[in-house]
Amino acid sequence: MGAFIIEGGHPLKGTIVPQGAKNEALEVVCGTLLTDEEVRISNVPDILDVNNLIKLLKDIGVKVTRHSRNDYSFQADALNLDYLGSAEFVKKCASLRGSVLMIGPLLGRYGKATVAKPGGDKIGRRRLDTHFLGFKNLGADFVHNEENNTFSITAEKLKGTYMLLDEASVTGTANIIMASVLAEGTTTIYNAACEPYIQQLCHMLNAMGAKISGIASNLLTIEGVESLHGATHRVLPDMIEVGSFIGMAAMIGEGIRIKDVSIPNLGIIPDAFRRLGIEIVEDGDDLVIPKQEHYQIDSFIDGTIMTLSDAPWPGLTPDLISVLLVVATQAKGSVLFHQKMFESRLFFVDKLIDMRAQIILCDPHRAVVVGHDRNIRLRGGRMSSPDIRAGIALLIAALSADGTSRIENITQIDRGYEDIEQRLNALGARISRE
DSSP: OOEEEEETTOOEEEEEOOOBOHHHHHHHHHHGGGOSSOEEEESOOOOHHHHHHHHHHHHTTOEEEEEETTEEEEEOSSOOGGGGGSHHHHHHHHTOGGGGGGHHHHHHHHSEEEEEOOOOOOSSOOOOHHHHHHHHHTTOEEEEETTTTEEEEEOSSOBOOEEEOSSOOHHHHHHHHHHHTTSBSEEEEESOOOOHHHHHHHHHHHHTTOEEEOTTSSEEEEEOOSOOOOEEEEOOBOHHHHHHHHHHHHHHEEEEEEOOOOGGGSTTHHHHHHHTTOOOEEETTEEEEOOOSOOBOOOOTTSOOEEEEBOSTTSBOGGGHHHHHHHHTTSBSEEEEEOOSOSSTTTTHHHHHHTTOEEEEEETTEEEEEOOTTSSOOBOOEEEOOSHHHHHHHHHHHHHSBSEEEEEOTHHHHTTOTTHHHHHHTTTOOEEEO
16 A cells, blocks of 8 residues: 655745646546547646556557657547456446546447446545436436446437536536537536536547537537547646645745646635635746745634635535645634535544644534644644545645654555655655655
8 A cells, every 4th residue: 555654844845836637637538539539638647546547448449659758649449348348347447436437438439338336535425326317318228237336328329408417516527528529419518517627628529529618617518520530638737736735835835836737727726725814926827835924714704704615616626625624723713614525525634633633523524623823733643545635635734743644545645646755855845655
């Protein structure tokens, strides 16, 4: 599994560049299955989740060319469709959440797909109903094989229709879009997710010959086309990593510049940190976070306690609640965090409490943080990373803590963050991998 040994208390200073967006990369890489021509994608993050998905595409016959570390070409002109139903393929899908994004393009192009219930973070219930209800609206039939926990989806010809999604699921929206671009007629998706990841997928598909309108809204219109062709695409900077770096800079930074962050695609992320009192300076497309001697949590206009909660885009992404919560432990004031979308994501706070943080876990969805105003430093400890985002939050806590910390199960962090210890050590951190 591996572990990080972190010597806390060493200030970070300098410039760091965010990697490509993990969630976007998973979507657009699967989108290459929709054509037999070459699609070239740059700024692909070199992380476990993306690398495992690329290996899975190779297994089914996609020709993958790696031009450089973060630059790939994909050509799906000779897929082994029989392999999709094999026990080996099912086993691999079961360990990778991103594998669910293969269903839409395979169904759209070939009229069939067999995919296992995907793996990923254990952060609560992550149902697939939205995906399958969308496919059913397009005319597909699906069967759940309980013996091996696989889903078989088939359709002679998908037909466009109007649908109102039961939730604004990001992966559900992506899957339905990819199934619809080759469907017969026009598909209208209302209550669609509209995260930058979805916008980027739509832009890439349009570059491949799709006809998608309403991009950046929750009402998408997709006119089906006969086929798609090759294209080039560049993945956006990872807004979750940008937020993670803001958190590190606030807790332990002595002046950090985060380069080329694509500010228009960060949404309200910078403002969420500003509500905790963090000073953030926008300089061109960079964010500069000066040293924060103290930072004070805002209150609402009527004087009530600040509440930060997650919501579908353009609301606050749930992936940064863990980071914001850690940052709040050293702020002046109190804040209520309401994690609405996943019921197990706040359970990592017991590790922060062991590090001397003052946190009240109200229930699986809510926690109150009483900030120390830097009067009580966190102390190092031994902990394990339960998921990607809690893992990076614990790493931020350990960097700012007194003493040495050990974080185990760092495979979870590697799933979402490229070369994280080398990049932070270049800023002055002292992290070793064991």
